[in-house]
Amino acid sequence: MDLRERRIAGRWLLTIVLTCVIVHQVDAQDSADSGNNAGHAPVIQGGAGYVHNVSGGAPTLEPQIDPVLLIAFGRHFLLESRTDFTGFFQRQDQTSGPFTGKVFKTVEYAQIDWLANTHATVVGGRYLLPFGLYNERLEPIWIRNLQDSPLTASVGTRTTGAGDGLMVRGVALQRPAISAQYSVYGSAHSGINQFDSARTAGMDASVFLPGKRLEVGSSWQRFLENRHITSGAFYLSWQPPSTGLDVKAEQDISYFGHGYWIEAAYRESRMSLPQFARSLQPVVRMQQFFPSNGGGNGLPRVRTERFDFGVNYYLRDNLRLLSSYGRSFESQRNLNIWNLGLTYRFTIPLWFGGKE
Amino acid sequence: MNIALIAASLILTSAAVGGGLPRQAVGAAQRAARPASSARTGEQVFATNCARCHQPPMSLSPRITGTVMMHMRVRARLSGEDERLLLKYLAP
Numbered sequence: 001m002d003l004r005e006r007r008i009a010g011r012w013l014l015t016i017v018l019t020c021v022i023v024h025q026v027d028a029q030d031s032a033d034s035g036n037n038a039g040h041a042p043v044i045q046g047g048a049g050y051v052h053n054v055s056g057g058a059p060t061l062e063p064q065i066d067p068v069l070l071i072a073f074g075r076h077f078l079l080e081s082r083t084d085f086t087g088f089f090q091r092q093d094q095t096s097g098p099f100t101g102k103v104f105k106t107v108e109y110a111q112i113d114w115l116a117n118t119h120a121t122v123v124g125g126r127y128l129l130p131f132g133l134y135n136e137r138l139e140p141i142w143i144r145n146l147q148d149s150p151l152t153a154s155v156g157t158r159t160t161g162a163g164d165g166l167m168v169r170g171v172a173l174q175r176p177a178i179s180a181q182y183s184v185y186g187s188a189h190s191g192i193n194q195f196d197s198a199r200t201a202g203m204d205a206s207v208f209l210p211g212k213r214l215e216v217g218s219s220w221q222r223f224l225e226n227r228h229i230t231s232g233a234f235y236l237s238w239q240p241p242s243t244g245l246d247v248k249a250e251q252d253i254s255y256f257g258h259g260y261w262i263e264a265a266y267r268e269s270r271m272s273l274p275q276f277a278r279s280l281q282p283v284v285r286m287q288q289f290f291p292s293n294g295g296g297n298g299l300p301r302v303r304t305e306r307f308d309f310g311v312n313y314y315l316r317d318n319l320r321l322l323s324s325y326g327r328s329f330e331s332q333r334n335l336n337i338w339n340l341g342l343t344y345r346f347t348i349p350l351w352f353g354g355k356e
Numbered sequence: 357m358n359i360a361l362i363a364a365s366l367i368l369t370s371a372a373v374g375g376g377l378p379r380q381a382v383g384a385a386q387r388a389a390r391p392a393s394s395a396r397t398g399e400q401v402f403a404t405n406c407a408r409c410h411q412p413p414m415s416l417s418p419r420i421t422g423t424v425m426m427h428m429r430v431r432a433r434l435s436g437e438d439e440r441l442l443l444k445y446l447a448p
Contacts, residue, residue, distance in 0.1 A: 035440075038422035038447035045357070072423045080427055114428065118436030136431070143410040171435040176396055181433035210404040239407050246407070267411070317414040345413075349420050 035274040040072040042350040046082065047142030051322075051341035056333075061089040061099060062341075064141055066108070107194040109162055123167040123185075126195055130169070130183040130204040131156030131219040132233035132250050142345040145246075145281070145326050148337065150261040151289040152252035154298025156202070156221045156231040161189025164197040172205075179208045181217075189225065199224040206235075213239040218298050229255040244268045256299050259289030267314075281312040283324070305329040310339070318345040398445025401438050408432070418447040 048065040064086040071079040089101035111125035128136045135157045138144050165186035174180075182205045189199040201224065205219025215237040224227040231254040238247045249262040263285040268278050285308040295301040310324030319342070326337035367372060406412040409432070416424060429439045 016442075036443040037446050038425065038443045039419040040426075041419045041420035043420045043423050068427075070423050070427050072426050075422075075426075078423070078426045078430065080430070113426070113430045115426065115436070121430050121433075123430070137409045163440050169430070169433055171433055171438075174437070179435075183433070210400070213404055213407070215408060237408055314411070317411060323425050347416070347420065347424070349417060 042069070042071045043173045043347060044069055044350060045345070045347040047140050047343060047345050049141045049341055049343035051147050053147070053338055054338040056335045056337075058094040059091060061087070061101075063087045066221075078113040078115070079111075080113065082108045084108050105194075106160075107346075110195075118170075119167055119172065120170040123169065124165075126162050126164050126197070127167050127185070128162050128220070129157050129161060129187070129202070129220055130167070130185065131202065131231070132252060133217075133235045133237060133248055134250070135161055138248070139207065142318070142320075142343045145265045145283040145312065145325075146285055146308050147262065147339045147341065148308070148324075148326065150250070150285075151287050151300060151304055151306060152259045152261065155252040155254045155256075155259075156219055156233060158200075158223060158297060159198045160196050160278070162188045162197055163200055164195055177208070177209065177211055181206050181208065204256070206257060211241075213241055227255075231255075254299075255293055256291055256297050257291035257293075257295050259287065259299075261285060261287035265312075279314045281314065281320075283310040283312065284308065300330070302331045304331075308337075319343075395415035396441065398443075401434075401441050402445055405432055405434060405438070416446055421447040 024274055026332055040085065044067050044068045044070040051062045053060045053062060064084070066082055066084045068080065068082045073079070084106045085103055086106075087101060087103040089099040091097045092100055095152070107126065109128050110127050111123050111127045114122040114124075116122055124259045128139075130136045132152075132155070134150055134153050139149070139161075141147070163185060165185065165187040167183060169183035169185075170181070171184050172180045182203065185201065187197050187200045202221030204217060204219040206215055208215040216353045217235050219231075219233040219235075221231045224229065231252070233250055233252045235250040236248065239245065244267040246265045246267075247263070249260065251260040252258060263283065265281055265283040267281040270278070285306075287305045287306050289300050291299060291303065293302055306325035306328040308324055310322065312323075313321045315321065321342050322339065324337075324339045326339075328335040328337060377415050402412065406428075425439050425446070428434065428442075429436075434442075
């Protein structure tokens, strides 16, 4: 680290310390009338993991850590940012030779949230594009049940999965038996390093039935770069009450093709069963993709069908072992895909203030 | 491979730090697994909303509960009322 880098690091450290002091003071002032014992100390949370992937006989080692920084300014403003550090190490000639590779660093989002009222939050900065179920909600390594993304994950999330601009989101309607959520956003084109984004506009809306634990929703996006493209998605998330079943499904449509995925996971929670049985989580996923206009842009160029089966084992609620086998059927070749690894979710308070 | 070693060290360090958090909300997930009543409570909001995306956490330090709930309110598009009920449930 040279002198200039040390100065920059020092300034960042000073900024973080000063921010923590300010946040602590605001938290102390606000805490008297909150009616609960919750503190608002700054936090670093997120996921980390290691996955050993073998795809078509070629192994890849993928260590990953995704820290999320959360700093609350009072009760209405939140700064949040997630940076992804993922290493990709492959053998020199795919199946033999020493492992070589590099670590990729990506600022996935860096946004300021203004929790304006009970129905609306205004988001400014770099945010995850709210398209379908996957990009915004299921992508973190500690959340996803299967480590490989769905074939259609790049529909509605070009070019980087994030947008630079403004978004308004929240709850349009809330009743005991039903609630309706929405997100509306506009993103500008940006070529700034780590803040790349495309000019897009879009929205997402969903209806949730708490009694049935069923959510259905739809996303729409207009991609406004060189070629204007409309993409759409319909999705479903269902956790039947009194069972450990979790079903998710999504249909995606774009200029470059259409496809769907459906995933089911099961984790038993009955306390009468042994701990081992309650820690297991079998997962299955089926998906198909049908390219059009040549496909590509992150999507398969040929018709592809894929089936995945996995078993996760929770050592603790935040630490799990994972394993999965997938078979991909393409018009040119078929592939076996294996994943073995572990994931960990961490939460680290950055300040020892707030309420205990 | 040094990077892999660094990543592994970070994971283990995080595990050590995270494991030491106060566990005043221990059992929240088990309590939330009970059938929900018709009245909206923090327990019901916790049970119905967290599992839409991920396994509910078993513990959360009260010191950071407010910050984490602000994050989840934005991410899960919860209402202000949901946030208040959750805070009362997780950090009474």
